[in-house]
Amino acid sequence: MDMKTLGLYDHPDGWRREPIEAFAEFVKSEDYLDHGRRPPTVDVNKKKRPLRDSTRKNLVHMFGKFVKWMAGEQVNLFTVTPDHILRFLDAQVTGRGKGDKDMVSTIRTRHVRLLERVYRHLDIAPNPASMAAHGMYRNREQGAAGVDKPTIALTREQEAAFLKALPGEPGDPRQNWKRRRDRAMLALAIGAGLKVSEIRGLYVENIGQPMRDGSITIAVNPAATDGTSLPHDTVLRQEYVGYLQPWMKERAGLDVPGRLLFPAGLRKEEKIDQVTLYRQIKATFERAEMTSVDHQGGRTLRNTFAVRELALGTTLEQLYDLMGHRDIKTTETFIGLVSKYRPPV
Numbered sequence: 001m002d003m004k005t006l007g008l009y010d011h012p013d014g015w016r017r018e019p020i021e022a023f024a025e026f027v028k029s030e031d032y033l034d035h036g037r038r039p040p041t042v043d044v045n046k047k048k049r050p051l052r053d054s055t056r057k058n059l060v061h062m063f064g065k066f067v068k069w070m071a072g073e074q075v076n077l078f079t080v081t082p083d084h085i086l087r088f089l090d091a092q093v094t095g096r097g098k099g100d101k102d103m104v105s106t107i108r109t110r111h112v113r114l115l116e117r118v119y120r121h122l123d124i125a126p127n128p129a130s131m132a133a134h135g136m137y138r139n140r141e142q143g144a145a146g147v148d149k150p151t152i153a154l155t156r157e158q159e160a161a162f163l164k165a166l167p168g169e170p171g172d173p174r175q176n177w178k179r180r181r182d183r184a185m186l187a188l189a190i191g192a193g194l195k196v197s198e199i200r201g202l203y204v205e206n207i208g209q210p211m212r213d214g215s216i217t218i219a220v221n222p223a224a225t226d227g228t229s230l231p232h233d234t235v236l237r238q239e240y241v242g243y244l245q246p247w248m249k250e251r252a253g254l255d256v257p258g259r260l261l262f263p264a265g266l267r268k269e270e271k272i273d274q275v276t277l278y279r280q281i282k283a284t285f286e287r288a289e290m291t292s293v294d295h296q297g298g299r300t301l302r303n304t305f306a307v308r309e310l311a312l313g314t315t316l317e318q319l320y321d322l323m324g325h326r327d328i329k330t331t332e333t334f335i336g337l338v339s340k341y342r343p344p345v
Contacts, residue, residue, distance in 0.1 A: 008021055008022040008025050009022040009023065009025040009026040009029065009031075009121070012078070012122060015077055015078075015118075015122065016076060016077070016078065019063075019067050019076070019077060020060065020063065020064050020067055023059075023060060023063045023118065024056075024060050026117075026118070026121065027051060027056045027059050027060065028050075028051075028056065030048055031121055032051075032117055032121075033048050033050075033051075035116075035117040035120040035121055036113070036117060052227060054226040054227045054228075055227075057226075058226070059114060062107075062110065062111055062114060063114060063118075066088060066111065066115070069088045069091065070084070070088075073087075077118065077119075077122070078124075080128060081128055082128045082129075082131035082132040083132075084128075085112070085115065085128060085129060085132035086132050088111075089108050089111065089112070089132075109133075112129050112132055112133045113129075115128075115129035115132075116129040116130055116133070150294075151303055151333055151334070151337065152293070152294060152295060152300055152303060153300060153303040153304040153306070153307040153308075153334075153337055153341045154190075154290075154293070154300065154301075154304040154341065155341050155342070156342065158288075158290055158293065159190065159304055159308075161288040161289075161290060162190065162284060162285065162288050162290070162301075163187070163190070163243075164288065165284050165285075165287035165288035166182075166183045166186055166187065166243070166284055167179040167180075167182050167183050167186075167280065167283070167284065168180035168181070168182055168183035168184075169183075170246045177250065177254065180246065180247055180250060181247060181251075181262055181263075181272075182276075182277075182280045183243060183247065184243060184244050184246075184247035184248075184262070185199050185262050185272075185277060185280070186280060186281060186284060186301070187240055187243030187244055188202075188218070188236065188240075188244065189281070189298055189301040189302065190240075190301040190302075190304055190305060191236050191237065191239075191240030191243065191244075191305065192218050192234045192235065192236040192240070192305065193234055193301075193302045193305030193306060193309075193322065193323055194218070194220070194234065194302070195225075195228075195229065195298065195302060196274050196277050196278065196298045197225040197226070197228050197229065197274070198220050198224075198225055198229055199262065199277065200225075200262065200271045200272055200274060200277065201220075201221065201224030201225045201226075201271065202218070202220075202224070202260070202261040202262065203221075203224065203259045203260060203261055204248075204251070204252075204259050204260075204261050205259065206218060206219045206220070206221065206261065207244070207248065207261065210241065213238060214237075214238030214241060215235050215236060215237050215238050215241070216235070216236045216241055216244070217233050217234075217235055217236075218233065218234050218235070218236055219231075219233050220232050220233070220234065220324060229324055230324045230325075230326060231324075232321060232322070232323075232324035233321075233322075234322045234323070234324070235322060248261075254266060256269075257269045264276075277298070278297065278298065281296065281297060281298055281301065282296055282297070302323075303334070303337070304341075306319060306323060306331075306334040307334055307337050307338055307341050307342055308342060309322065310334055310335065310338050310342075311338050311342035316328070316331055316332065316335070319331050319334070
């Protein structure tokens with residue numbers, strides 16, 4: 001059979017010439033499902049369940065980042081080594097490369113698992129991605145890429161310092177509208193426990209009216225997060241509402257098409273890039289001079305919300321709903337953190 005009959009992903013030359021296009025075909029195939037570490041999921045009719053369109057799109061994006069990095073290193077899928085893969089992952093974490101600075105460990109692991117499937121399909125042995133995975137776990141004491149860090153949150157003092165360091169102080173002529181937008185976004189991350197994907201997908205109508213106690217309900221729509229979240233409502237307590245309301249008022253006066261709460265620009269309706277949000281979170285930690293906080297990312301802000309809510313008396317079941325967790329065991333992990341990060345005053 002020739003390549004036209006087989007398709008790009010079925011022939012090594014396809015991966016050499018058009019690696020991203022070959023991978024895009026690969027993730028649509030049953031071969032991709034078969035090459036996972038676990039058996040593919042099946043429906044009630046015992047047929048293999050295909051990946052969602054949003055999942056495939058995300059996987060192609062991830063693979064594209066690796067292809068771009070390889071080009072900079074002047075290597076390709078057939079000459080890359082386990083060390084190359086580890087350096088790629090490290091570049092995502094440290095910012096030494098052109099990748100995202102705060103790629104969390106679960107995403108790094110997905111990169112390795114994705115590449116493992118590619119090399120299994122290409123029948124390359126030993127599998128360089130599998131060898132890289134072993135390297136990640138061998139070096140876990142050094143904080144190697146791909147190893148989950150302990151769940152941490154901010155203390156009361158650290159949270160106060162973070163809020164004080166937020167960008168876009170209202171009335172500051174040196175700050176433009178984007179910094180005031182960023183101020184509100186970061187306040188929602190720590191004040192309402194929202195993920196970066198959830199913040200990016202918020203629309204104006206997702207923000208509820210103030211309740212009797214001054215808190216605001218925020219509705220999360222999974223369609224706006226490419227299916228990465230469950231539908232749920234969270235709450236922004238009264239003391240954090242003041243960080244959001246000035247932006248809501250300014251947003252209403254801007255000539256912006258569409259209804260996105262946090263638009264990327266003023267000319268068209270476009271979600272803000274998640275890397276921009278990660279960078280603003282990192283920059284705020286730096287302004288607050290919190291060098292002792294090991295993981296300076298959105299997950300720490302979300303964890304802080306969870307621990308704070310439990311300390312305020314929110315029940316485990318209520319927090320489960322507010323966080324939009326899929327499994328209450330995930331919510332239970334925060335119970336033991338309350339005494340460490342929010343001891344009784």
